[in-house]
Amino acid sequence: METDAINQTPLFLSLAQETRLIIERRSYIRDYPAGYTLLIEGAPAESCYFLLSGEVRAFRMNPLGRAQVLARFKVGEPINIISLLNQNKINRATIETLSPVTVLVLPAVDFNHLLARYPDFSNLILHHLAERLAKMTDLAAELSLYAVRARLARFLIELADLDPTSSGWTQDEIAAHIGTVRDVVGRLLRDFESAGLIQRQRGQIILLDREKLIQQAQE
Amino acid sequence: MIEMSLPSINFSLCNRCGQCVSQCPENALVMTGQGPAFTDPVNCTYCGTCEHLCPTGAIRAPLYVSWRAN
Numbered sequence: 001m002e003t004d005a006i007n008q009t010p011l012f013l014s015l016a017q018e019t020r021l022i023i024e025r026r027s028y029i030r031d032y033p034a035g036y037t038l039l040i041e042g043a044p045a046e047s048c049y050f051l052l053s054g055e056v057r058a059f060r061m062n063p064l065g066r067a068q069v070l071a072r073f074k075v076g077e078p079i080n081i082i083s084l085l086n087q088n089k090i091n092r093a094t095i096e097t098l099s100p101v102t103v104l105v106l107p108a109v110d111f112n113h114l115l116a117r118y119p120d121f122s123n124l125i126l127h128h129l130a131e132r133l134a135k136m137t138d139l140a141a142e143l144s145l146y147a148v149r150a151r152l153a154r155f156l157i158e159l160a161d162l163d164p165t166s167s168g169w170t171q172d173e174i175a176a177h178i179g180t181v182r183d184v185v186g187r188l189l190r191d192f193e194s195a196g197l198i199q200r201q202r203g204q205i206i207l208l209d210r211e212k213l214i215q216q217a218q219e
Numbered sequence: 220m221i222e223m224s225l226p227s228i229n230f231s232l233c234n235r236c237g238q239c240v241s242q243c244p245e246n247a248l249v250m251t252g253q254g255p256a257f258t259d260p261v262n263c264t265y266c267g268t269c270e271h272l273c274p275t276g277a278i279r280a281p282l283y284v285s286w287r288a289n
């Protein structure tokens with residue numbers, strides 16, 4: 001089963017046959033239900049996970065229990081690489097499944113072995129690390145440069161443009177992602193609706209006016 | 220037939236605390252042996268209060284964002 005997963009996952013297509021064989025020998029597959037806590041922030045980082053199906057989110061909690069969603073990971077993305085590469089080897093965030101997921105689990109010792117001996121594997125990890133760094137830089141810029149209203153408009157546009165297959169965002173998650181609280185998100189969505197920018201139909205938010213939303217996003 | 224989106228309930232996470240049932244502003248939920256269930260789906264306005272209050276993350280009212288079809 002690991003062989004099929006490795007050969008069929010686009011993530012691993014760039015790897016040499018030999019590298020894939022090592023991953024296959026040293027990894028195993030696990031299934032988890034939706035709502036499962038895969039990793040806990042602050043616990044020792046023991047494995048790298050490759051998402052074969054489903055979606056997960058990474059978040060951090062502040063001492064008051066408020067969550068900041070850092071990222072969502074989709075099929076093909078490696079999870080926990082930053083924690084494994086850090087010197088203290090501690091999970092940097094809590095990872096929770098948003099849907100039933102299947103992951104390929106590669107223990108830390110084997111992750112390190114592959115990194116040290118197989119340049120195609122190191123390149124793959126570097127590539128994902130660079131992408132993650134770019135996303136984090138964008139998020140930091142969003143939080144410091146734009147007001148909440150603009151951040152929400154930007155986030156709605158991003159979701160509609162780039163993420164049509166997402167498993168949906170709750171108001172709490174949107175609030176955590178854009179660095180505010182749920183009530184503010186609710187109020188801004190009502191504002192956008194009365195201004196004719198969006199329409200809400202139960203679980204759907206339909207964006208109506210791209211030009212005006214972009215204006216909001218830039219304020 | 221009207222297509223209704225309803226909050227989803229994960230019974231394996233639900234501890235049957237009843238907060239969602241007692242705090243729902245529309246009285247759309249009732250407690251059953253398994254966990255909360257919708258009395259009449261039409262009553263639910265998808266306000267998300269239940270999801271916000273649920274201590275275990277068992278109930279979710281996700282929003283899906285898309286552009287208006289041309």
Ligand code: SF4
Pocket residue numbers: 226242243244245246247248262263264265266267268269270280
């Ligand atoms: S979404 Fe609102 S109306 Fe619907 S069940 Fe939950 S609390 Fe009640």
Ligand code: SF4
Pocket residue numbers: 228232233234235236237238239240254255269272273274275276277278
């Ligand atoms: S609030 Fe959550 S845990 Fe409590 S009964 Fe409702 S779904 Fe179950």
